[in-house]
Amino acid sequence: MERRHFNVTTLNAELSGVLLSSSKAPYRKTSCRRLLLIHGAGVAGELTWGFVANYLQDWDEILIPDLPSMGGSAFHPQVNVGDCFNRGVGFELYIDSLHELLRCFKWNDFSLGGYSFGGLLALHLSEQYSLRSLALIEPAALLSAHVSDLIDRGRLYHDMGNEISSSPNSEYLFLQFLNTVSPDRSSDEKMDALAIKRLMAKPLGLAHGVLAVGEALQANAADYAAWAPNMPGCSFVGGLSGQLMNERHRLLASRSLEWQFHEIPESDHGLIYTRPRQIARLMDASLHVGWE
Template sequence: MEKHPLNIRTACGQQHALIWQFPQNTSGRRLLLLHGAGIAGELTWTYVANYLEGWSEILVPDFAGMGKSSFTDCPQPTVADYARQVTELLDALDWQHMDIAGYSFGGTVTETLIRESGRFELCYLLEPALLSGNDEAGLIAKAQTYIKLADWLSREPESNEPFLAFLDAVSPYRRSNAAADRVAISRLRGNVAGMVQALNAVNNSLLTNTRYFAEWTAPMPGMSMVGELSMPAMHERQARLELESEQWFTQMIKGADHSLVFTHPKQVARLMNERLQLAIGSANNAG
């Protein structure tokens, strides 16, 4: 495996990403990995990427404000702005066909990308924010929680309390572990302003698209992953998504909560590998 940093300027601003290349894999298949709010791409996906198989290249960008990417002039970005950022990067690299995975906030951006572009073939959603509630009321309540958290983080970025409240909001049933919480807070604190912008973008998206997200079905083959310790509404929504979508599967990761990409990277990668092989097998049989 080879890892190469990428720094380019596109119309929206400065873009930083990493490209993992696997010279031994000659399939030519590509994968785009999108991170969640507050923690940059490399830190989010490195351990998962180490166990992925079946892809020749993997692209891991930083969303603007989180990591080393930044918007030129976009003080209040929306989900559409983050999707535009990614699209500009893909166009600059001439990536026309690929699979995509979105974690948490990145799942919301993923939905926008697959809705607006036909370049994606297989989709993975991991603890996706847009599917965090099983009905419109649940999504509105989640948005209201994020609005309060964004405001609190803006006012008290040096305090641990708003970060703990954020962890409680996304993983209320996680196992009590003060050391793990400290690690999570230290990661999030590195990009507070970008985290606040991402939370506000999610708030806006949930409130604007409440009914659409509550009824959303997957338009392409893929898989959801949810931690065993995640909220019941998240489990219920993923189960309904699988039932109502074609060629879509939901997998629960035992012992995991919302932080599954950090705590269970081998299991995440294994499930992604298995879903890819199933998709390849289905395509071969259809051919």
């Protein structure tokens, strides 16, 4: 696919990212198959989704933005991000930026994939757009079917985001973040060091993303606990990611014949980096159903 960098100015941020385009797109007789992929907190879009995107098949356009303060994107200097979180509207900065991005590209008919924080954002977008299909990889909103678990995790992320904002050069805090999102991961100091290096490249990006997740979990825990898919799609959970998350996603599949749950054995929250070929194959199988 042809790869093109883009830059878009929105009300709150300068957004950048990549658009992958197929040479077959102009000749397709049916609707142009478009896929938006949203990354998690801290690490840029293409760095997160690039390997998966390389294996995806039969898409005309794949849009991979960097969320504000991550990758090549940034909030405008006049946007007081800390004050927005203090007022409980920090999460909306990300939703608003994605709305403006989609308006700029004139995308109304598309499929959507979200990883971690990006999965939480994807849930909100799925309520606001008539999506063709949806793929979620360990979305931050669906950690458990229990409201209390989500609220507790939201409080933890709130505190963690503030700590990282105050001490952005503390490797210990970034390791604590990894221990929180992937407590039972296989012991690998080199992989941890690489993950920490990537996260510390834009420390405030991680801090803001974690704060946004914390804010959303505390405000919307009941909605997330009750959420069920109303479109074709799939979700992925690592086999090392714990019983509560596994049960939550099995529940999704039990509520819809068009929703598939995939547990990826011997993988953790980093499955998007370690199992891209398998994830891409399974995503294609589920997402293209929405275009048939």
